[in-house]
Amino acid sequence: MGREEVCKKGCSLGEARERSFWRDLAAEFVATFLLVSVQCALPLTWGRNDIGSGIHTALGMTFIVTTTLWSLSEFGGIHMNPALSLSMMCVRRISIFRGLVYMVVQSAGGVAGAALIWGLTPEQFRETLASTELNPSMTVWQGLGVEIWLTFNLILTLHGCTYTGRKVNILMFSVPIGMAVGTGVLSGFASTGASMNPARSLGPAVMMGKWDHHWIYWVGPCLGSVLATFTYYVVFDKPDKNQKASH
Amino acid sequence: MGREEVCKKGCSLGEARERSFWRDLAAEFVATFLLVSVQCALPLTWGRNDIGSGIHTALGMTFIVTTTLWSLSEFGGIHMNPALSLSMMCVRRISIFRGLVYMVVQSAGGVAGAALIWGLTPEQFRETLASTELNPSMTVWQGLGVEIWLTFNLILTLHGCTYTGRKVNILMFSVPIGMAVGTGVLSGFASTGASMNPARSLGPAVMMGKWDHHWIYWVGPCLGSVLATFTYYVVFDKPDKNQKASH
Amino acid sequence: MGREEVCKKGCSLGEARERSFWRDLAAEFVATFLLVSVQCALPLTWGRNDIGSGIHTALGMTFIVTTTLWSLSEFGGIHMNPALSLSMMCVRRISIFRGLVYMVVQSAGGVAGAALIWGLTPEQFRETLASTELNPSMTVWQGLGVEIWLTFNLILTLHGCTYTGRKVNILMFSVPIGMAVGTGVLSGFASTGASMNPARSLGPAVMMGKWDHHWIYWVGPCLGSVLATFTYYVVFDKPDKNQKASH
Amino acid sequence: MGREEVCKKGCSLGEARERSFWRDLAAEFVATFLLVSVQCALPLTWGRNDIGSGIHTALGMTFIVTTTLWSLSEFGGIHMNPALSLSMMCVRRISIFRGLVYMVVQSAGGVAGAALIWGLTPEQFRETLASTELNPSMTVWQGLGVEIWLTFNLILTLHGCTYTGRKVNILMFSVPIGMAVGTGVLSGFASTGASMNPARSLGPAVMMGKWDHHWIYWVGPCLGSVLATFTYYVVFDKPDKNQKASH
Numbered sequence: 001m002g003r004e005e006v007c008k009k010g011c012s013l014g015e016a017r018e019r020s021f022w023r024d025l026a027a028e029f030v031a032t033f034l035l036v037s038v039q040c041a042l043p044l045t046w047g048r049n050d051i052g053s054g055i056h057t058a059l060g061m062t063f064i065v066t067t068t069l070w071s072l073s074e075f076g077g078i079h080m081n082p083a084l085s086l087s088m089m090c091v092r093r094i095s096i097f098r099g100l101v102y103m104v105v106q107s108a109g110g111v112a113g114a115a116l117i118w119g120l121t122p123e124q125f126r127e128t129l130a131s132t133e134l135n136p137s138m139t140v141w142q143g144l145g146v147e148i149w150l151t152f153n154l155i156l157t158l159h160g161c162t163y164t165g166r167k168v169n170i171l172m173f174s175v176p177i178g179m180a181v182g183t184g185v186l187s188g189f190a191s192t193g194a195s196m197n198p199a200r201s202l203g204p205a206v207m208m209g210k211w212d213h214h215w216i217y218w219v220g221p222c223l224g225s226v227l228a229t230f231t232y233y234v235v236f237d238k239p240d241k242n243q244k245a246s247h
Numbered sequence: 248m249g250r251e252e253v254c255k256k257g258c259s260l261g262e263a264r265e266r267s268f269w270r271d272l273a274a275e276f277v278a279t280f281l282l283v284s285v286q287c288a289l290p291l292t293w294g295r296n297d298i299g300s301g302i303h304t305a306l307g308m309t310f311i312v313t314t315t316l317w318s319l320s321e322f323g324g325i326h327m328n329p330a331l332s333l334s335m336m337c338v339r340r341i342s343i344f345r346g347l348v349y350m351v352v353q354s355a356g357g358v359a360g361a362a363l364i365w366g367l368t369p370e371q372f373r374e375t376l377a378s379t380e381l382n383p384s385m386t387v388w389q390g391l392g393v394e395i396w397l398t399f400n401l402i403l404t405l406h407g408c409t410y411t412g413r414k415v416n417i418l419m420f421s422v423p424i425g426m427a428v429g430t431g432v433l434s435g436f437a438s439t440g441a442s443m444n445p446a447r448s449l450g451p452a453v454m455m456g457k458w459d460h461h462w463i464y465w466v467g468p469c470l471g472s473v474l475a476t477f478t479y480y481v482v483f484d485k486p487d488k489n490q491k492a493s494h
Numbered sequence: 495m496g497r498e499e500v501c502k503k504g505c506s507l508g509e510a511r512e513r514s515f516w517r518d519l520a521a522e523f524v525a526t527f528l529l530v531s532v533q534c535a536l537p538l539t540w541g542r543n544d545i546g547s548g549i550h551t552a553l554g555m556t557f558i559v560t561t562t563l564w565s566l567s568e569f570g571g572i573h574m575n576p577a578l579s580l581s582m583m584c585v586r587r588i589s590i591f592r593g594l595v596y597m598v599v600q601s602a603g604g605v606a607g608a609a610l611i612w613g614l615t616p617e618q619f620r621e622t623l624a625s626t627e628l629n630p631s632m633t634v635w636q637g638l639g640v641e642i643w644l645t646f647n648l649i650l651t652l653h654g655c656t657y658t659g660r661k662v663n664i665l666m667f668s669v670p671i672g673m674a675v676g677t678g679v680l681s682g683f684a685s686t687g688a689s690m691n692p693a694r695s696l697g698p699a700v701m702m703g704k705w706d707h708h709w710i711y712w713v714g715p716c717l718g719s720v721l722a723t724f725t726y727y728v729v730f731d732k733p734d735k736n737q738k739a740s741h
Numbered sequence: 742m743g744r745e746e747v748c749k750k751g752c753s754l755g756e757a758r759e760r761s762f763w764r765d766l767a768a769e770f771v772a773t774f775l776l777v778s779v780q781c782a783l784p785l786t787w788g789r790n791d792i793g794s795g796i797h798t799a800l801g802m803t804f805i806v807t808t809t810l811w812s813l814s815e816f817g818g819i820h821m822n823p824a825l826s827l828s829m830m831c832v833r834r835i836s837i838f839r840g841l842v843y844m845v846v847q848s849a850g851g852v853a854g855a856a857l858i859w860g861l862t863p864e865q866f867r868e869t870l871a872s873t874e875l876n877p878s879m880t881v882w883q884g885l886g887v888e889i890w891l892t893f894n895l896i897l898t899l900h901g902c903t904y905t906g907r908k909v910n911i912l913m914f915s916v917p918i919g920m921a922v923g924t925g926v927l928s929g930f931a932s933t934g935a936s937m938n939p940a941r942s943l944g945p946a947v948m949m950g951k952w953d954h955h956w957i958y959w960v961g962p963c964l965g966s967v968l969a970t971f972t973y974y975v976v977f978d979k980p981d982k983n984q985k986a987s988h
């Protein structure tokens with residue numbers, strides 16, 4: 001986010017020769033690792049009824065997204081989400097090479113985060129380790145629709161809050177992006193698990209071997225992301241430059 | 248919000264010749280669609296007791312209002328609420344023509360949002376699709392009073408945080424406006440459903456055919472909005488210009 | 495808050511000749527009215543078990559404090575609390591005359607807010623209308639201690655976030671002040687009701703005729719307020735001017 | 742936080758000759774006292790089922806951390822946590838002398854905060870006074886891992902949000918730091934109690950005489966803190982200076 005200058009340095013394999021590229025990958029790994037580890041821990045109930053609810057999980061996800069973006073986003077943007085990297089590739093805010101490498105690193109970070117919680121949680125309390133599962137009463141099309149809808153909102157918020165062509169000051173964009181993830185969790189907790197992020201779904205799927213409808217959590221977020229990107233940059237295009245908001 | 252300059256460009260049908268007018272309508276539609284879809288999804292319980300509570304709904308509404316305003320408000324203000332457009336017309340921050348078109352677009356966006364959740368939710372879990380209903384133990388006057396009270400607070404907050412005649416810096420006004428909606432939901436969840444917004448009530452009413460006391464959700468918010476506008480611009484008028492706060 | 499210049503205009507009855515004085519009183523009344531009306535509505539459960547909890551009430555109070563301060567604080571500060579006005583008088587940020595008038599207006603606003611909720615709520619759901627009551631297992635000294643402790647935290651936060659002698663930029667001070675009230679509600683909900691504000695306690699006491707231990711809710715907040723003021727301006731005095739934080 | 746200049750004034754016992762040193766200690770004591778007193782009060786249930794949950798506690802901790810940092814951090818940084826002071830000593834943002842004295846003051850503040858709540862709470866409602874205890878089904882290694890993991894996230898957030906070598910504007914860093922504490926409480930409430938802070942664990946341990954596995958709450962946070970410091974300053978080193986974010 002906010003890294004338009006990335007491509008100017010060379011949108012190709014040449015990026016890999018820069019030290020900052022590897023530092024960005026390290027930060028992307030650490031951030032995704034933290035995001036998915038917290039996600040896997042939040043909905044666990046430990047046999048109690050006062051933790052692990054939808055709002056408990058949503059607040060925690062809002063916080064971890066906001067804090068990782070706020071603290072680390074100068075290191076290559078901190079996408080933590082293949083669907084976001086796809087969107088950034090579409091609008092050339094990152095190179096295709098960087099985007100593909102990010103997706104690999106995000107997947108690895110997601111698996112590592114889920115593995116940590118697997119190891120730190122006694123077996124009887126692991127439940128599904130926050131695996132994203134389709135509510136049994138839904139059709140796959142409804143599930144796909146929920147993931148498209150929630151990711152559309154997330155990616156639209158992200159571009160609306162970070163695109164410097166329209167905003168003079170992208171002040172504290174990490175707050176609304178965290179809130180958009182929170183909105184998703186609150187809205188889709190009981191239907192699809194509100195993934196909006198293939199890397200987040202991949203981690204617990206690998207650790208628990210739960211692959212039912214896993215494709216929904218890749219296709220849905222990617223479709224929602226592309227749709228939001230198209231809406232923001234094509235449908236809402238040609239803004240009056242003097243209408244830039246200063247907030 | 249923050250768009251005082253709109254009227255200078257011509258407060259008449261002439262606006263419709265500008266490309267930005269149509270872009271603003273598209274953004275208004277998308278934002279209201281997202282707002283109402285999230286509103287319809289939030290209070291559904293899916294047969295569980297850990298989601299859909301008052302605070303669950305309030306936090307989600309706070310987030311979706313904040314994120315849509317933060318990300319899209321440079322596109323014509325993003326009112327998402329006919330009661331707000333009415334207030335903006337009263338103080339000439341938008342033209343009457345634009346205000347009326349906004350109301351139509353908001354109503355369409357609200358119905359589309361409700362329709363999406365209707366389609367994405369299995370029939371047995373649709374409940375009333377978040378229709379705003381008067382608590383059966385209340386009189387209509389009490390219900391009307393609640394909607395006036397909560398909308399008064401919302402619109403007063405909105406003008407207090409966006410009126411550039413008094414604030415030098417309307418920094419992040421989307422945060423308190425989201426909070427004002429959250430305050431309303433927390434305060435009126437069990438009495439009127441805390442609409443504060445005719446378009447938000449219209450969506451589920453159309454989809455579920457629930458029209459009991461529907462007029463309250465148009466008259467209440469509009470009265471509260473006009474009362475808040477009068478309070479802010481007439482009762483609190485003639486501020487000392489040097490007392491402008493810099494926060 | 496942020497109104498050091500008030501006293502320069504004359505710390506006496508002369509203030510009453512200025513139009514802005516009366517406007518400030520109107521804003522103080524409206525803000526306290528909104529604060530106490532929301533406070534009275536938040537903990538009501540309407541016979542349900544998913545609303546009215548401690549966190550429900552705390553989040554609502556955080557929001558209403560933040561929104562009233564953010565939107566209206568350029569009108570005379572918006573204290574909404576006699577204990578705060580007392581503190582502001584102690585450090586001469588307002589005149590004694592203004593402070594005493596504020597306390598009267600705050601009391602009137604508090605009663606009006608409680609009266610509104612009394613009228614808008616069906617009798618069977620009014621409960622105690624959020625009256626602040628001492629938990630029956632506590633001694634009065636414990637209750638007094640809780641009010642001192644929580645108000646100390648509130649007033650210390652307030653001065654720390656608004657004293658322009660130490661902070662260059664009092665950016666968005668309404669956020670932490672709202673949070674300080676929220677902290678209080680979360681910490682004292684079950685013991686004293688977490689008033690921290692005599693006007694907030696007065697409103698429901700008048701409407702419901704509940705005056706047991708009412709003095710605690712005047713003495714406790716005032717003592718806590720004076721103690722915090724002493725701590726901030728005397729114990730923490732003589733800061734290095736170049737250490738002013740820019741956040 | 743944000744006090745790089747501290748060391749330039751002399752990193753030795755000479756600091757104790759400055760008046761501001763003693764003022765900073767007073768502020769550190771008051772802040773830690775408030776933090777731990779609120780922490781001890783938040784999870785108490787008073788025999789009710791609508792307060793004291795994980796999210797109730799997490800929201801309160803988020804608020805108290807944010808408000809103490811926002812209001813007091815110009816007084817020597819306000820660490821409130823020996824693990825943070827250790828990290829600041831490692832990167833020379835404070836002197837070793839100051840760091841060691843802070844740890845003593847934090848411990849004293851933590852015990853004083855716990856003592857206050859012990860005194861203000863009727864005996865039958867004191868429970869464990871929020872002592873941090875290992876969930877009986879966990880191994881000590883799992884408990885140690887949880888504390889390392891959560892503190893790692895906290896300290897990484899802290900440096901990422903306050904290190905002025907990378908951020909031009911450390912605007913409102915108190916918000917994400919509060920959120921990082923909230924993330925920890927939400928993620929570890931049922932496993933280790935989510936201390937992340939030896940002083941916070943020490944207070945109730947002293948008051949209630951609960952010392953089982955107490956070493957975990959010193960070793961875990963300190964290891965997590967050092968690991969996060971190493972990650973931020975060594976693994977993520979050599980950032981492009983022109984990539985400084987302006988948010």
